Amino acid sequence: MLRASIRSSRAIGPRANVARLGRQWDALRTPRTVSSGMRNYADKPSIADSRPAVLPGSASSATNQPAPPGSVASSPSTTGTSSASSIPSSTSSIPPQNVPRTPPPPGKANAPPPPSPSSTPPKPKPKGRFRRFLITLVLLTTLGFGGGIYYSRVNDNFHDFFTEYVPFGEEAVLYFEEREFRKRFPTLKGRLRSQPRDTGEQIKIPSQSGVSWKVSEENKPGSTGRHSDATKVESAKASSKSKTPENANSAENSTRLSDPVPEKTPEPSPPSSPVPPASAPEVDQPSKFPPEVTRIDPLDIKDAKEPVVQDLVKIINDIIAVVNADNANAKFSSTIDKAKKRISEVGGKIKDLKTAAEKEASAKVEASHSEFDRAAQELVKRIEGEMAHQEAQWKEEYENERQKLHDAYEQKLKAEIERAKEVNEQRLQNELLEQALELRRKFMAEVKDRVEEEREGRLGKLTDLSNTVTELEKLTTDWNSVVDANLKTQHLHVAVEAVRANLEKSQIPRPFVKELAALKEIASDDPVVNAAIASINPAAYQRGVPSSAQLIDRFRRVASEVRKASLLPEEAGVASHASSWVLSKLLFKKKGLAAGDDVESILTRTEIYLEEGDLDGAAREMNGLTGWAKTLSRDWLGEVRKVLEVQQALDRDSRA
Amino acid sequence: MSDSTNSPPPPPAVSRPNKPLSEALLNEKWDHCLSSLLIRSSIGVGFGVVFSVLVFKRRAWPAWVGLGFGAGRAYEECNSSFLRHGKEGIRIQRP
Numbered sequence: 001m002l003r004a005s006i007r008s009s010r011a012i013g014p015r016a017n018v019a020r021l022g023r024q025w026d027a028l029r030t031p032r033t034v035s036s037g038m039r040n041y042a043d044k045p046s047i048a049d050s051r052p053a054v055l056p057g058s059a060s061s062a063t064n065q066p067a068p069p070g071s072v073a074s075s076p077s078t079t080g081t082s083s084a085s086s087i088p089s090s091t092s093s094i095p096p097q098n099v100p101r102t103p104p105p106p107g108k109a110n111a112p113p114p115p116s117p118s119s120t121p122p123k124p125k126p127k128g129r130f131r132r133f134l135i136t137l138v139l140l141t142t143l144g145f146g147g148g149i150y151y152s153r154v155n156d157n158f159h160d161f162f163t164e165y166v167p168f169g170e171e172a173v174l175y176f177e178e179r180e181f182r183k184r185f186p187t188l189k190g191r192l193r194s195q196p197r198d199t200g201e202q203i204k205i206p207s208q209s210g211v212s213w214k215v216s217e218e219n220k221p222g223s224t225g226r227h228s229d230a231t232k233v234e235s236a237k238a239s240s241k242s243k244t245p246e247n248a249n250s251a252e253n254s255t256r257l258s259d260p261v262p263e264k265t266p267e268p269s270p271p272s273s274p275v276p277p278a279s280a281p282e283v284d285q286p287s288k289f290p291p292e293v294t295r296i297d298p299l300d301i302k303d304a305k306e307p308v309v310q311d312l313v314k315i316i317n318d319i320i321a322v323v324n325a326d327n328a329n330a331k332f333s334s335t336i337d338k339a340k341k342r343i344s345e346v347g348g349k350i351k352d353l354k355t356a357a358e359k360e361a362s363a364k365v366e367a368s369h370s371e372f373d374r375a376a377q378e379l380v381k382r383i384e385g386e387m388a389h390q391e392a393q394w395k396e397e398y399e400n401e402r403q404k405l406h407d408a409y410e411q412k413l414k415a416e417i418e419r420a421k422e423v424n425e426q427r428l429q430n431e432l433l434e435q436a437l438e439l440r441r442k443f444m445a446e447v448k449d450r451v452e453e454e455r456e457g458r459l460g461k462l463t464d465l466s467n468t469v470t471e472l473e474k475l476t477t478d479w480n481s482v483v484d485a486n487l488k489t490q491h492l493h494v495a496v497e498a499v500r501a502n503l504e505k506s507q508i509p510r511p512f513v514k515e516l517a518a519l520k521e522i523a524s525d526d527p528v529v530n531a532a533i534a535s536i537n538p539a540a541y542q543r544g545v546p547s548s549a550q551l552i553d554r555f556r557r558v559a560s561e562v563r564k565a566s567l568l569p570e571e572a573g574v575a576s577h578a579s580s581w582v583l584s585k586l587l588f589k590k591k592g593l594a595a596g597d598d599v600e601s602i603l604t605r606t607e608i609y610l611e612e613g614d615l616d617g618a619a620r621e622m623n624g625l626t627g628w629a630k631t632l633s634r635d636w637l638g639e640v641r642k643v644l645e646v647q648q649a650l651d652r653d654s655r656a
Numbered sequence: 657m658s659d660s661t662n663s664p665p666p667p668p669a670v671s672r673p674n675k676p677l678s679e680a681l682l683n684e685k686w687d688h689c690l691s692s693l694l695i696r697s698s699i700g701v702g703f704g705v706v707f708s709v710l711v712f713k714r715r716a717w718p719a720w721v722g723l724g725f726g727a728g729r730a731y732e733e734c735n736s737s738f739l740r741h742g743k744e745g746i747r748i749q750r751p
Contacts, residue, residue, distance in 0.1 A: 561679040573735040574689065577682070628682070631741070635678035 149173055306354070309347050316343060488522065492529070495519040496653045503646065509544030516541050519653065532649040540642045551640060552610050555618075558636045559603045563587070565628040566599035572628070599629050615644055685741075689734035693727060700726025 148166060152159035152173050163170040297320075316339060323332045499515040516533060523529035546554070566587070567580040587600060593608055594601035602621055609618040619640045622633050704722025712718050 558679040561682065565682060571739060573738055574731060575735075577686075577738055628741075632679045632681060 145169075145172070149176055153177065306347075306350055309343075309350060312343055312346070316340065491522045492519065492526075493654060495522050496650055500650055503545055503650075504547065506544065506547060507550075509546045509550070511542055511544045513541050523653070529653050532652045536645055536649050537642055540646055545643050545646050546639055548610075548613065548615070548643075551615070551636075551643065554636055554639070555607065555610055558633050559607070561632050562599060562603060562625070562629045565632060568628050570627070597624070599625065615640055615647075619644065681741075685734075685737060688737065689730070692733055693730035696726035696730040697723050698726065700724070700729075 145166070148158075148162045148169065149172050152162040152169070153176065159173065163173055316336070320336060323329060323336065495515065495518050499512055499519060502510070502512050502515055516536075519529070520533055564581050564584050565577075567583050569576055572580070590600055590604045592604070594604050602624055606618045606621040609615075609621060619637060622637055622640075625633060700722035701719050702722070703725075704719035707722070708715050708718035
């Protein structure tokens with residue numbers, strides 16, 4: 001905005017109020033004159049925006065801001081405005097693509113303000129603001145776009161970014177680059193036109209182009225094939241012009257030169273000549289050479305097969321070419337003609353020499369052939385004779401060898417037969433001997449058998465006698481054993497009785513290990529006694545067994561305790577125990593063999609059994625108790641059982 | 657506890673050489689019960705007295721309450737010992 005105001009003031013300045021400008025814009029006046037011709041991008045916004053140009057009074061330092069359009073009407077000087085309106089036309093040198101093609105505000109941009117200074121009323125605020133915003137937006141966009149284009153040409157990275165992301169950026173940048181390029185190289189304009197930019201289209205290669213398998217075709221003079229010279233096409237006319245006189249000249253030369261040298265070809269440009277006529281068609285100097293120059297024809301010898309002659313001809317032709325190029329034909333034509341003649345003579349001489357040498361060589365070859373044939377026949381004959389001689393020798397040797405082998409085999413056969421005979425005889429003899437031995441053995445065995453029979457008859461009686469004796473002995477020993485057993489049983493009985501006495505007599509339980517040990521010793525091998533002793537509980541004979549009186553005494557105590565617990569229920573606590581104890585005092589006591597399963601009757605029955613001495617029955621009765629009664633009488637029962645076991649064992653022992 | 661479960665209980669004959677006779681079992685239990693009743697009730701009374709002196713301004717009822725606690729504890733123990741008879745060494749695990 002600020003710059004725009006300055007611009008406007010600049011534009012108006014020189015004419016509107018010169019006096020004020022004289023002190024303000026003196027320094028700027030010179031650039032102003034230049035600026036009309038030379039504009040840069042920074043000026044653009046002011047160009048597009050024609051509004052500031054309308055302001056006549058903005059040149060004063062007081063109005064830095066652009067005045068509203070309404071102020072235009074109040075501007076006194078119309079001349080300044082008219083000059084300002086001419087500014088956009090003066091800046092038409094700027095390329096149109098740089099100027100944004102936004103529609104200018106109606107009746108503002110193009111129309112000069114003077115025709116309608118009074119008709120433009122003060123615009124309403126929002127519209128003006130919107131317009132201003134639009135304009136600034138457009139200006140900024142254009143500015144940014146232009147700056148982007150400029151900077152993209154300076155910086156490569158930015159160029160990439162700009163062309164890729166900004167719409168129409170690539171086209172714009174390309175356009176400017178091309179313009180600059182054209183400005184720099186104006187001569188390449190045509191070529192550039194002919195070579196369109198790479199637009200990404202597919203390049204088509206014609207099917208006939210490139211290298212092919214074919215042998216190169218003969219170039220016809222008029223044809224312009226694909227292998228034809230590029231320069232020929234362009235300068236076809238010029239070459240044709242220059243050629244026609246040359247050809248004529250060369251024809252003349254050839255006619256002149258062909259007289260002394262008959263081998264020379266009359267053709268103007270022989271295709272087989274080693275020196276190509278490439279020097280003749282020059283593109284851009286056809287006019288320099290005078291057409292009357294005579295050219296010396298290059299030398300050509302038809303049968304120049306020898307390398308020496310070829311070299312010579314090449315040298316001469318080079319010289320001729322040089323002379324032709326120098327246009328000094330007139331000077332050297334005579335000498336060169338002479339040289340040509342000489343060379344043709346030399347060629348002829350060399351040819352003669354060659355034919356003579358060939359003849360000699362063929363004669364020598366024939367002679368050597370015949371010699372070799374003779375030698376070969378001789379060799380064959382000799383070899384045949386030697387072969388026959390050798391064959392005869394080999395046959396003789398073969399016969400000899402065969403005879404020798406035959407003899408050797410016959411001898412071996414004879415020896416084998418003799419040995420086989422001997423072996424056979426030996427075997428027969430052995431068999432005979434074996435038979436004799438067998439017979440003798442049989443005889444001996446028979447004799448022995450006879451003797452044995454005789455002896456058995458006598459000795460049988462003796463053995464019977466001895467048997468009866470042993471039987472008698474056995475009987476006596478049996479008697480002995482019976483007596484022994486008797487003794488043993490007596491001892492056993494004594495021992496058992498001792499044990500029993502010990503048990504019965506003792507007032508307090510005493511161990512009876514000693515007695516039992518004695519009993520075991522006596523009945524050392526009696527299984528019955530041993531089993532009986534083993535059946536006794538070890539605790540019984542180690543601590544002793546109570547007597548029946550003791551048992552009864554203890555039973556009395558146990559019975560009183562059991563009675564206390566006789567009324568207990570199944571799961572009895574303290575209260576039930578106490579009540580049972582109290583109530584059991586009130587129970588009556590039974591007498592005799594009472595019937596019933598209750599504790600009291602069982603106890604009375606047991607007592608009676610005990611008094612009768614029936615320990616077994618008593619134990620059975622007590623075993624019928626249950627619950628606390630059984631637990632209380634457990635120890636007494638154990639005692640009774642021990643006593644019973646001992647008694648049983650002793651009974652068995654005494655019976656054994 | 658873990659020891660008792662891990663090691664099997666040794667045979668009674670070996671572990672208790674002076675094992676009481678079977679007919680004396682009940683008497684022994686009674687003795688135990690009475691002694692424990694005496695001890696526990698006296699302890700309860702003692703605690704009650706101490707509390708009554710310290711806290712309750714020498715009222716009588718704490719002593720009675722202590723006595724009740726002690727006697728109740730002893731009764732409970734005795735009852736359980738009677739009930740548990742024959743199952744010593746067996747741990748019953750309640751769900």
